Amino acid sequence: MKLLSVNVGRLKSVPYTSAPSNLTGIDKQPVDEPVRVTAPGPKGTGGSGLAGDSIGELRHHGGNDQAVYAFAREDLDAWGRRLGRELPNGGFGENLTTTGVDVNGALIGERWRVGEDLLLEVTSSRIPCRTFQGHMGEQAWVRRFTEALLPGAYLRVLEPGAIQAGDTVEIAHRPDHDVTVALQFRAVTSERSLLPRLLAAGDALHPEATEKALKYVEKHGG
Numbered sequence: 001m002k003l004l005s006v007n008v009g010r011l012k013s014v015p016y017t018s019a020p021s022n023l024t025g026i027d028k029q030p031v032d033e034p035v036r037v038t039a040p041g042p043k044g045t046g047g048s049g050l051a052g053d054s055i056g057e058l059r060h061h062g063g064n065d066q067a068v069y070a071f072a073r074e075d076l077d078a079w080g081r082r083l084g085r086e087l088p089n090g091g092f093g094e095n096l097t098t099t100g101v102d103v104n105g106a107l108i109g110e111r112w113r114v115g116e117d118l119l120l121e122v123t124s125s126r127i128p129c130r131t132f133q134g135h136m137g138e139q140a141w142v143r144r145f146t147e148a149l150l151p152g153a154y155l156r157v158l159e160p161g162a163i164q165a166g167d168t169v170e171i172a173h174r175p176d177h178d179v180t181v182a183l184q185f186r187a188v189t190s191e192r193s194l195l196p197r198l199l200a201a202g203d204a205l206h207p208e209a210t211e212k213a214l215k216y217v218e219k220h221g222g
Helices: 073-083 130-136 141-148 181-188 192-204 207-220
Strands: 002-008 029-031 035-037 068-072 096-099 111-114 118-125 153-159 161-163 169-173
Touching (some): 073 096, 118 161, 130 141, 181 207
Parallel strands (some): 068 096
Antiparallel strands (some): 111 169
16 A cells, blocks of 8 residues: 655635635645645635645645545556546545555544654545546536545544655554544435434534534434
8 A cells, every 4th residue: 555646736816616716736746855744724714734735625625634635546446447547646626546445444533643744544435526627627527426436535644754656655543433534425415314313423523524523313213
């Protein structure tokens, strides 16, 4: 299990983003040099956890609980076959392109040691948005991405560190529950009856997903 690439994006103006500034950093490119990764601060004020990586829409992206986004090269290849085109590392706007890592089968609260120092914790899945659809240039992309159930994972930074392509990824901790990234994605998108199950992940779960689960239980029971 390792990193194939570490990817960062510079802000650029596009017509398809929901950001008030029309700026987005979704077009992420691999970098050769080591990249420092730290907790960026609360959502709305803190951006990406990666030094040199920009985020245009801070209302919905970035912050401590979405500091890093990881996507598997294996899933990019599967999408490439579906779309009939090659997808580069960083092509889905991911910070970490991995190989050998079961990103969507990772448990909420699972911890990854990346390189020597960086320790990350899985918090949630990626939810597709209008900016992602515009970036991909594919019709009905949000629906198609949602139906595929391969969302990739957001992670928070527990211990900062510098990483680069080729670094190993080791599972440092797996919690004792069955709430995977894929299950969390299904619960907050297409199968809301699964929301109560997310609470088994405890404090590791992204706070917004926790709030949705608690509201569902209050209204429907668990």
